Amino acid sequence: MSAHIVPTRVYYAIFGILMICTALTVGIAFIDLGPFNVVAALTIAVFKATLVVLFFMHVKYSTRLTWAVVAGSVFWLGILLALTMGDYLTRPWRTYG
Amino acid sequence: MADVAHHPALAHQFDSLGQQTEAATLGMWVFLVTEVLFFGGLFLTYAVYRSFYPAAFSAASHELDILLGGINTAVLITSSLTMALAVHAAQLGQRRLLMIFLVVTMVLGTVFLGIKAVEYYHKFAEHHVPGATFQFEREHQRHAQIFFSLYFIMTGLHAIHMIIGIAVLLVMWIWAWRGRITSDYAGPIEISGLYWHFVDIVWIFLFPLLYLIGRHA
Numbered sequence: 001m002s003a004h005i006v007p008t009r010v011y012y013a014i015f016g017i018l019m020i021c022t023a024l025t026v027g028i029a030f031i032d033l034g035p036f037n038v039v040a041a042l043t044i045a046v047f048k049a050t051l052v053v054l055f056f057m058h059v060k061y062s063t064r065l066t067w068a069v070v071a072g073s074v075f076w077l078g079i080l081l082a083l084t085m086g087d088y089l090t091r092p093w094r095t096y097g
Numbered sequence: 098m099a100d101v102a103h104h105p106a107l108a109h110q111f112d113s114l115g116q117q118t119e120a121a122t123l124g125m126w127v128f129l130v131t132e133v134l135f136f137g138g139l140f141l142t143y144a145v146y147r148s149f150y151p152a153a154f155s156a157a158s159h160e161l162d163i164l165l166g167g168i169n170t171a172v173l174i175t176s177s178l179t180m181a182l183a184v185h186a187a188q189l190g191q192r193r194l195l196m197i198f199l200v201v202t203m204v205l206g207t208v209f210l211g212i213k214a215v216e217y218y219h220k221f222a223e224h225h226v227p228g229a230t231f232q233f234e235r236e237h238q239r240h241a242q243i244f245f246s247l248y249f250i251m252t253g254l255h256a257i258h259m260i261i262g263i264a265v266l267l268v269m270w271i272w273a274w275r276g277r278i279t280s281d282y283a284g285p286i287e288i289s290g291l292y293w294h295f296v297d298i299v300w301i302f303l304f305p306l307l308y309l310i311g312r313h314a
Contacts, residue, residue, distance in 0.1 A: 005188050006181075015178040022170050022304075026163070029309035037313060041305035049298045056181045056294045058287075063119060066126055073130035077137045081144065088145055 004061035014055045021048050106282040118284035125288040129295050136299055139251050143306060146243050153240030155311025157233070160225055161248070162216055166308040169212050170300065176205035177297045184290045190280030192273055199270045202293065206263045213256055220245070248307055255303060258296045265289050 025044040033040060054060040059070055104114055111117040147154045183198035224232040225245055233241040269289050272278050278286060 006185065008182060008185055011178055011181045011185070015174065018174045018177075019171065022167070022174065025305055025309065026167055029305070029312040032313040038310070041309055042302075045302050045305055048301045052177065052294050052298050052301070056177055056297075057291055062122070065123060069123065069126045069130060073133040076130070077133055080134065080137050081141055084141055085144055085148070089148065 004058065006055070006058065006061065010055060014051050017051060018048055104281055106277070114281055114284075118287065121284050121288050122291070125291045129291065132295060136251075136254070139247070139254070140302065140306075143247050143251070146240075146247070147310070150237075150240040150243065151311075153237040154244050156237050157225075157241040157244035157248075158307065158310045158312070160223070161308045162219065163308050163312065165212055165216050166304055169209050170304045172205050172209050172212070173297050173300050176202050176209070177294055179205065180290045180293045184283065184286050187273070187278055187283035187286040188280060190283075192276065192278070195273050195278065195286065196270060199266050199273065203263050203266050203270070206259055206266075210256060210259055213252065217249075220249075251303055251307070255296065255299050258299070262289075262293050262296055265292060 021044050025041055028040050028044075029037065031037075053070065059066060106117075107114050108117060111120065179198045179202045183195055183202060186192075186194040186198055220226055224230050226249070227242045227246045231238075231242055231245070266289060269278070269286055272285060
């Protein structure tokens with residue numbers, strides 16, 4: 001069969017990194033970084049999700065068609081978030097708080 | 098190829114089991130794209146309201162139990178590891194190991210749901226469930242309800258996905274037990290795994306956004 005078999009040590013290594021990142025994100029949450037708390041939390045979350053997609057979900061070893069579909073989902077999610085937030089955040093009449 | 102072509106699991110429209118698995122994997126990914134956008138709408142709603150009411154969201158987030166949320170994150174990541182190991186066992190045709198890892202994954206998923214139930218119970222006891230009996234510090238009373246509405250909808254939808262995931266793995270366990278899953282035919286375990294890992298990814302984003310925002314304040 002053409003299926004790529006990933007050695008289990010890769011899975012254990014990814015698991016270790018994911019656990020460390022979880023501890024890291026909890027730790028950082030208690031430090032006041034102002035607006036950068038959100039940035040740090042989301043950066044770590046995106047990093048963790050990328051590891052899961054590439055290794056646990058085997059995208060790193062998948063066909064180009066799978067790559068395109070995965071990239072497409074991220075791209076369309078980006079459109080959804082960026083265009084909508086771009087609209088909301090640029091309305092001067094809106095009072096926040 | 099001749100012996101493979103007569104494999105009982107090979108559907109007639111495919112040339113080989115390899116092609117069949119590839120098609121199934123792609124189909125699962127297309128479904129997951131729809132799931133990304135399904136949850137994406139909720140994450141967007143969260144982003145909009147959080148930008149409107151950052152103080153209320155921060156105060157409401159403080160009421161969530163960071164210890165239970167953190168333990169659940171670790172439980173879910175561990176379940177993703179055991180799921181990946183189950184796929185590995187399936188690919189090598191290790192039936193016994195496959196069945197063990199599927200059971201461990203299902204148990205961890207159930208532990209996650211149990212801890213979630215405890216958290217929900219606390220929220221009901223503290224009157225933090227949106228509705229007529231909702232109670233919160235006066236200045237954030239209205240906007241904290243929006244946070245808790247999103248909390249229950251997002252974690253609730255995630256929990257439904259977990260329940261479906263456990264049901265899928267139960268079917269996979271029965272298939273493995275009956276000897277249907279072989280090293281030639283590990284595709285069903287692989288695409289079940291894709292679903293399980295996706296649900297894990299959703300939680301990877303829910304945990305910081307719901308439990309960790311405004312923790313430093």
